[in-house]
Amino acid sequence: MSLDYRMILARLLVYGAALVLVTLCGFPLVWMVLTSIKPDQEILSAAPTFWTANPHLGAFERLFETTNFPTYFANSLIVAGSATVLTVFIGALAAYGITRFRFRGRELVAGTMLFTYMFAPIMIVVPFYIVMRNLGLVNSHLGLILSYTTFSLPFSMWLLRSFFQSIPIDLEEAAMVDGASRPQAVIRVILPMAFPGLIAVSIFTFIVAWNDYLFARVLIGSDSLKTLPVGIQDLYESTVTDWGMVMAAGVMITLPALVFFIAVQRYLVAGWGAGAVKG
């Protein structure tokens, strides 16, 4: 009896703690969604209301019709998508090379990869700007894509390296003796096995690129090239802040990341697990 009681109590504590966490993280999101569909008077009324009696999508309409939001959105997709593809591609090649070939400095490269994260982004953004200016890549999507790739590549390589290391070299050799060229062996045998790692890396990169404000702010000038975080920031600059619209924009930013994340999160979980154990 008392044991049962204790177990129930323990359960309650665990679930209670989980609930607190979920509430802390989730409430702002819920509030954002609710605000985006409230009429303006309710948003600005002195006594905040939780539910609204008359939800409407006026804020979304305004967002799409009176601002450059669709352009920002497309820009963000292009930049984050390209950075993701580029990072996964280069990261996989690099990790493969580091785990499969012997060359001078291999250990050094592998060991110092993560050093790049010792510097806060704010410290390197100015040097980065100068480099990009010298390359003529300021105010271009390519510049931004390269920045994000540079930034997420070390971590991606590090993660993929432990994935690739955990895949026995025999498998690849068996495939090659079985009639596959090296690229074929990699595509048919190695990559499917490293799939969780590739997913983890793409989520990481996508989210870094999708959410970045700093680099986009510094590197991009023209309105038509701005990505979402910067574009939305600029919505505040109008004389009267349209809170409903800002919240609608917030919802629209969160949605793709959320959808992407939910779609692939089971691979991510599998990925972290495998990477952690085998790394």
Added chain:
Amino acid sequence: MATVEFEGLCKRFGPVVAVEDVTLRIEDGEFVVLVGPSGCGKSTTLRMLAGLEPISSGNIKLDGRVVNTLAPKDRDIAMVFQSYALYPHMTVYKNMAFGLKMKGADRATIDRRVRDVAEMLNISALLDRKPRALSGGQRQRVAMGRALVRNPKAFLFDEPLSNLDAALRAQMRVEIKKLHRRLGTTIVYVTHDQIEAMTLADRIVLMKDGKVEQVDSPMAMFERPRTKFVAGFIGTPKMNFLPASLEAGGGGLLLRLSPSVALPIPASRAAIYELYVGKPVELGIRADHLVVGQPDDPASPNFEVLLEVVEPTGTEALAFFTFEGVELSARCSPRDTGLAGKSAAVTIDLDHMHLIDAETSEVVAVPDDGTAPERVVPIEQAERGQRAVR
């Protein structure tokens, strides 16, 4: 179907010489076993043949064509790995179909081949499973199936049975031998287990420190080892070695084993061994020719020893004793297990002795004079014996 030739094959890993000057010709359809202690370069040799390891110098020829730099996929060779190396994300069927698919075979052909081979290896019921749902023995079969499906020029095996238990290993050994009879494909097989080598091989290639020590049929290797190393490596229990010297006496040649024991060398060998009088030599003699008990013919050379342990192995027993500070083993009757701790006479059959030049560690060659061949120890018994010795 293919002949395989190595010409002065070398492989260096930095300062480490893994394979040194290996020259060998393997005939079409031959079953050759590379055997030797750990680290002697067997796997490296096999991997060079498969194209997985670039060669440092020398030539590898397949069917007379130099393939030194040919990619593995273009050599049309199949390999069974010690780890089996089954693709974990593919079903057994897909694993087996992989090679044919890479070759661009059509679906119907692939399906027919895979099912035929699965039938042959008794794994038809496993085709839809993933490798992780298989037992070790089943994985081993699938790995062999994957190699067989392609009908390659040659099969390479790298210690394919070392992850199986003893019973399964013995069974698979027989199956591999049967498969070879049936298919007649050239096989190069690597193992460190001399029993596997003895039972499977048409010819054994015994390697040591990256070099070929001797190439011979299993029986020739057993009966006429060329070096002390070969003599000690092949056969169970391990051959006995005993420091000795040769001296003239008694109207012939005497083999002195201790101040009190000197045995007459048979006349047929005396002429050859004469050269070694006064030089440091060793006697090599298998337990089969060192028998506990008084000889039928009282003139046969024998000496007294104190038996320490007697281990019955079924049809016979092995007795262990120390002579002149050297551990030796002798054959005895299983009825004699009570002799442990007692002294007994040991009869030595010097017609089957090996004289080893202690300076070169080479066995002094004796022309095949038609003396009775050595008794072959049946495998099962040999294995039991081996365990007993350990």
